[in-house]
Amino acid sequence: MSLVSTRDRMDLPIGLRRRMLTFRRRVWAVKAAEAIGTAATGVVLAYFVVFGVDRIFDAPAWLRFGLLLTAVATSLIIPWYSHYWVWNHRRLDQLARLLARRMPALGDELLGVVELVRNDREWSRSRALCEAAVVQADRDAGTCDWDRAMPASRHRPCVTAALIGAIAAFGAAWLAPEAAANAWRRFLAPWIPTPRYTFTQLESHADRLVVPHGEPFAFRIRIAPGSPWEPTRGAAILAGREPVFAPLEDGAYSFEFDAQVAPARLDIRIGDARRSIVVEPMLRPELAAVDAIARLPAYLERTRPIRRDVRGGSVSFVHGSEVTLEANANRELGEATIDANPTPPRGSAFMSDPFVVGVPKTGPSDARTPSIEQAGDGNKEPSVEIRRVLWWRDAAGLSGKEPFTLTVLAIGDEPPTIAAAGLPRQRIVLDSEQLAFQVVAGDDFGVRRIGMEWRSAAPGGPSSGEAPGERILAAGDPEMTESTVDGTFCAKTLGIAPQSVEVRLFAEDYAPERGRVYSVPHVLHILDAKDHAIWLTEQLNRWHRQSLEVRDRELQLYETNKQLRELNADALDRPETRRKIETQAAAERANGRRLSGLTAAGEDLVRQASRNPEFGVGHLEKWAEMLGILKDISAARMPSVADLLRDAAQAPRSASTASAPSPGAGQARSTPSSGSSAEPNEAPNAAPSVPTLADVESSQQPPAADAGKDAPPSQGSSPRLTLPATSLAGGVKPGDNNETCPAARQVETAVEQQRDLLAEFDKIAEELNRILANLEGSTLVKRLKAASRNQYKIGGRISDQIDATFGVPQFRHEEAKRTMLGEVARHELESSQVVSTIMDDMQAYFERRRLVNFRKVLDAMRESDVIGGLRQIGDDVVKETGLSIAQCEFWSDALDRWAEELVDPTSGGT
Secondary structure (H helix, E strand, C coil): CCCCCHHCCCCCCCCHHHHHHHHHHHHHHHEEEEEEEEHHHHHHHHHHHHHHHHHHHCCCHHHHHHHHHHHHHCCCCHHHHHHHHHHHHHCHHHHHHHHHCCCHHHHHHHEEEHHHHHHHHHHHHHHHHHHHHHHHHHHHHHCHHHHHCCCCHHHHHHHHHHHHHHHHHHHHHHHHHHHHHHHEEEEECCCCCCCCCCCCCCCCCEEEEEEEECCCCCEEEEEEECCCCCCCEEEEECCCCCEEEEEEECCEEEEEEECCCEEEEEEEEEECEEEEEEEEEECCCCEEEEEEEEEECCCCCCCCCEECCCCCEEEECCCCCCCEEEEECCCCEEEEEECEEEHHHHHHHECCCCCCCCCCCCCCCCCCECCCCHHHHCCCCCEEEEEEEEEEEECCEEEECCCCEEEEEEEECCCCCCEEECCCCEEECCCCEEEEEEEEECCCCCCCEEEEEEEEECCCEEECCCCCEEEEEEEEEEECCCCEEEEECCCHHCCCCCEEEEEEEEEEEEECCCCEEEEECEEEEEEEEHHHHHHHHHHHHHHHHHHHHHHHHHHHHHHHHHHCCCCHHHHHHHHHHHHHHHHHHHHHHHHHHHHHHHHHHHHHHHHHCCCCCCCCHHHHHHHHHHHHHHHHHHHHHHHHHHHHHHHHHHHHCCCCHHHHCCEEEEEEECCCCCCCCCCCCCCCCCCCCCCEEEEEEECCCCCCCCCCCCCCCCCCCCCCCCCCCCECCCCCCCCCCHHHHHHHHHHHHHHHHHHHHHHHHHHHHHHHHHHHHHHHHHHHHHHHHHHHHHHHHHHEEEEEHHHHCCCCCCCHHHHHHHHHHHHHEEEEHHHHHHHHHHHHHHHHHHHHHCCHHHHHHHHHHHEEEEEHHHHHHHHHHCHHHHHHHHHHEEEEHHHHHHHCCCCCCHHHHH
């Protein structure tokens, strides 16, 4: 923190500041004049190019557009100069840098002074020195010629050129105001088709001239009244031939040409006026449009007719359609026929009488050809072809080159199509979960209804046909050939009990004999909150095991990286080591991708668990927090380790391995370091080395920490032979391997980062173990509660039949009662197996967590022989109905009480 307040700090002297501000104003003025002059010169030059070209010929739009872009680009120099010379040189330090270009000494001194007066820390050290520096800079600035520091500029020629161009533009406007104004309009708006101004003005005419094919023709053009220039003779050039001349007679020029058999361009040149006309010889009249207008059968419920362009020569309609043909020629017709039957034209159009396709009809004009579909599937209507021949002649007596033949094909009504997007083919869902999806249905002649059907299905097997139901998702329309409908599926809303159901979407069209068209089946396994929580807990356990596999793989990579870190520089520079490091980088990146996929799967499991009220909010929040940390590890930290390993594999070799030691003689008694190489590597193209004489004595003292620290770097001088000198062995400094080998530094950093993320991974694994243990414990509570409710329901079923079975011998029971009691006995046997499984899971849970509550409950359940008691109910329910009710209620209360004693595992989830 500065010790000198801002008000005690010395500012720049007034004289120095005034000189710098005056210099800035001069720079701004000169550069502004240069920019404005350059921009004005560019605009005026581009304008005069358009003005000059228009006097010779019609300047095309692309040329005018290019000149306008050039002028705009030249004008952009003004904002560029403003940014570069005004904005970038508004501060005093920027002005000092500009001064340094021409006057380095003064500029650097002023820059230092400007930065000095702004730095409170410098003033806190020595105010006297700072003031002396500021005074000296002011004195030096006063003795210098600031004109020498001005940047190079071309403002005078730029301004002169702009003034000359402006004078020329005003002169052109004074001499020929209409031509000048026209040139400005054409230059400033090239996208607008502004006509070129000419001194010879002609009357307007069409750009296209139709002439008889193979006959001579004449062309006449008049001079516009009030034309400034009326030449006595004009010229016309047709298709690049010799020009044809015509004198001015009665204010017009008449040109005569020979017969023309192909389209050509006619160029008119009269004075400075230029016109181009396309001459098109007319051969024969052609059909400009042929449409088929059809009214579909009544069952399709379409009231509006369908119009189709049939210039391709063929069209298809559904069986029973009533079709009318309508043709339009490119000019007025005199007569027309359809299938040799006269049809009076109306102007350039004529129409046929309506006819029905697909219905047998006698007469030579109906040429029907049955298709292969007639002998095929009986569900499809046979296709029938009907041909119509059209002939026409124009008012001038020219007929078409050949008649137009149209083939009308009668086809059958195709079934609709249906597909679903967003509805899974097979999935386990919660009964309260709402699945949103989209249904895309289409039909060639309209979709009538879109709906959804469901029925029970064995899990993973075919449909059983039970519990059918349906819902209409949307009503169609005869005009709606394609529809996208949003649908939802919720078991509770639809009244579907937890089970496996097969859902199919269907679409209906307007064909009366066709039923529904179904989509592929979608099997949904619907679970209630309890079963869904048990299933989801199993999925979370499986996900946790997979994450631990990723952690173990990361630990293996970490151990290998530690081994690589222990290698010396020579070993790290070997090709096989570099390949191993590159393999480690690829394995690290693959492990990160696997963890990223697991994180996405874990987020999906948490989203599913959040829909289930049986899961505690605390558990889900903690799990989501752990997933966030894992996501950061997979997205940033593991890729960072992989990048470091990749950089290590591609790092340049260290200098020690690239240079060969010089030959020497003598004795070195020092112990070589473990990282030294036994055989020196010879570097290619190395300079010849000078032999050395070594006498190195060993030392029992530890190497100095700063040995070799102050040694100056080699300056690359020529080697020379010196006298032998005795020296003591110096140890290798710690970290020398990392400092001299780039690969070692990258591997070291990678190992450190990998160690940190493994420590984070271990913390997450420990926390997830605790959460899963709590979830599993709460699941055991739910399972005991469910078993208790099941016993209560079984007791209720027995109680409903007590009036008909109590005190009655078994052989006198009705068949329905015996069947019901037999189902109760079977359910009790299944309940005993369920409770046995729960006890096994509780024993395994106790062995992992050692909770006293579980030990007590397990002992109580074993002492009371709950499994045997439930089996006994199954045996006694037929013989002792009343006693069975009491036993069911007893075990229901016992199971509920044992579940209450296991409430501890759920404490962290609420």
